[in-house]
Each structure stands twice: as C-alpha cells, then as structure tokens.
Amino acid sequence: MILAPLRGVTIRCFRRTFATEIAEAGFDEAVTPFITATGEYDPLSDRELKGGEFIRITPQFIGKDPLVLRRCLERIKGAGFVTADLNAGCPFPMVRRKGRGSGLLRTPDVLERMLETGCEVMGDGNFSLKTRLGVERADELLGLMPLLNRFPLRFVVVHARTARQMYDGDCDLRAFKAIKEVAAMPVVYNGDVALPAEGSVMVGRGFVRALGERDDADTLVMRYVEASVQELFGERSVLGRIKELVSYWKEIPKWRRRWNLVKIASTLDELRLAVGV
Numbered sequence: 516m517i518l519a520p521l522r523g524v525t526i527r528c529f530r531r532t533f534a535t536e537i538a539e540a541g542f543d544e545a546v547t548p549f550i551t552a553t554g555e556y557d558p559l560s561d562r563e564l565k566g567g568e569f570i571r572i573t574p575q576f577i578g579k580d581p582l583v584l585r586r587c588l589e590r591i592k593g594a595g596f597v598t599a600d601l602n603a604g605c606p607f608p609m610v611r612r613k614g615r616g617s618g619l620l621r622t623p624d625v626l627e628r629m630l631e632t633g634c635e636v637m638g639d640g641n642f643s644l645k646t647r648l649g650v651e652r653a654d655e656l657l658g659l660m661p662l663l664n665r666f667p668l669r670f671v672v673v674h675a676r677t678a679r680q681m682y683d684g685d686c687d688l689r690a691f692k693a694i695k696e697v698a699a700m701p702v703v704y705n706g707d708v709a710l711p712a713e714g715s716v717m718v719g720r721g722f723v724r725a726l727g728e729r730d731d732a733d734t735l736v737m738r739y740v741e742a743s744v745q746e747l748f749g750e751r752s753v754l755g756r757i758k759e760l761v762s763y764w765k766e767i768p769k770w771r772r773r774w775n776l777v778k779i780a781s782t783l784d785e786l787r788l789a790v791g792v
C-alpha cells in the first residue's frame with residue numbers, strides 16, 4: 516500500500532510526525548508530493564528529500580523536459596534514491612495547458628521521451644508513472660497503453676478519474692479494469708479508497724481523514740504543530756499547514772465545531788484552544 520502524494524499535506528514533516536500511524540495503517544511506501552523539474556532547480560535542496568524518514572520514499576517529479584528530468588534523476592540517484600515517479604495526472608488547467616501533469620496525456624511524444632529518460636536513468640523496474648484515466652474522456656489512457664507497455668515501468672498508478680473531474684464525482688472502475696487488462700506492468704488503483712484497505716492500492720485522503728477519526732486526533736494535531744514550529748518560520752506558516760490538515764476533518768462530528776474555530780485561529784494559542792488541548 517502506497518501513501519499518496521497530497522501537496523501541502525502528506526509532506527515530509529507529516530510523514531515523520533505520523534510515522535507510527537502510517538506504518539500501523541499498512542503503508543510500505545510514500546510517493547512525495549511533486550517536485551518541479553524545471554530550470555536549474557536542485558531536487559536535493561527540496562525539503563521533501565531531506566531524509567530522516569521511516570518509510571521508503573519515492574520522489575515524484577512534474578515537468579515536460581527530458582533533459583531537465585535526466586538531471587534531476589541523476590541527482591537523486593547519486594544521493595541514494597532508488598525509485599522515482601513521473602506526475603502525469605495533475606489536473607489543474609494552468610499545469611495541464613502547459614503540457615505538464617495530465618497534459619502529458621495529450622502529448623504522447625513528450626510522454627514517450629520522459630518515460631524513456633526515466634527508465635534509462637533509474638534502470639529497469641525503478642521508474643513509475645502516476646496518472647489518470649484521461650483528460651476529458653475515461654478512455655484516453657487506454658489508448659496510450661501500447662506506448663506505456665513498451666517501457667520497463669515499475670508500475671502505473673491510475674487515479675480512476677479524468678482530469679476534468681478534478682477530485683470529485685465517481686471513480687470509473689470499469690475504465691480502470693480495462694487498463695489493467697491490457698497493461699504489461701503492475702497497475703496500482705487510486706481514488707477514494709477508505710481504510711482499512713488491502714492489495715495494490717494508493718491511498719491519500721482516506722488516510723488523512725482516518726487520522727481525524729482517532730480518539731487522540733487532538734494530540735496528533737499538537738504533535739504536528741510542534742514539529743512544524745521546528746521547521747517553519749513564523750506562526751502564520753504553521754497555522755496554514757495545520758488548517759490544511761484539519762480541513763480534511765470538517766465532516767467528522769467531533770471536529771465540525773472545532774474546525775470552525777481552527778479555521779479562524781490567527782495565533783498558535785488560539786489554535787490550541789480551538790483544538791481543545
């Protein structure tokens with residue numbers, strides 16, 4: 516079971532702070548929220564890759580330039596990372612229109628060169644792809660499977676939605692099955708999986724929500740506050756991070772009222788009062 520990349524949420528500080536809970540839930544690996552593969556950016560300077568983790572980490576990159584991807588992958592490989600992942604699923608129109616994230620599904624020639632580069636640098640069976648069923652239609656990825664099948668990919672994670680759907684609406688299990696049937700590599704299911712889960716799945720929001728269901732959720736929040744204070748400058752950034760986490764719990768009865776207070780907290784003292792510890 517793989518912990519999904521949720522930018523701003525399942526970040527390194529989260530993974531370190533909740534390492535026990537992550538392990539207990541049955542995760543054996545985490546894919547990092549995307550790291551941008553553009554320009555001269557050094558992936559090793561990214562906070563995501565600073566180490567000190569208790570779970571196997573697969574760095575994820577977003578980009579469309581094979582040469583830049585190559586440089587990034589060589590850097591992380593040199594630092595000891597064995598696996599890496601390419602983001603071909605990010606649905607945001609700004610990203611997609613520039614041909615990154617899910618936009619790669621519409622530029623097969625670029626996707627092909629990115630996969631070629633990834634497999635070549637990381638080696639057979641060490642590079643993976645995280646994607647969606649398509650941009651507008653649920654059969655677009657299916658049409659690309661002959662291309663994907665040519666590469667010795669570690670696996671393909673398929674979020675069973677189109678980019679147009681963003682994060683809502685039903686997942687399309689039939690379209691997912693159609694991909695699995697023709698895939699030459701392992702296919703990992705992703706989308707709305709609740710815990711406990713088993714098998715080859717990637718879980719994101721379901722795990723974050725499950726943390727909020729716990730009796731000790733309030734102490735978990737305060738643990739995250741302490742860890743974030745160590746890492747970030749200023750209360751404002753810490754508050755932003757914590758609010759992002761607690762926003763996943765707003766439908767949980769015990770947190771509904773607390774969330775209303777948490778979201779307006781403007782200092783850490785107010786936050787502590789709102790959380791009730």
Ligand SMILES: Cc1cc2nc3c(=O)[nH]c(=O)nc-3n(C[C@H](O)[C@H](O)[C@H](O)COP(=O)(O)O)c2cc1C
Pocket residue numbers: 519520521522523524547548549575602604605645674682705706707708717718719720721
């Ligand atoms: C806030 C947020 C941030 C996300 N960031 C990333 C990301 O950096 N890379 C990526 O591949 N997917 C990202 N995703 C998509 C998730 O990894 C996952 O595919 C999606 O949430 C569906 O799985 P879930 O229902 O288990 O959460 C993000 C999703 C959300 C809600």
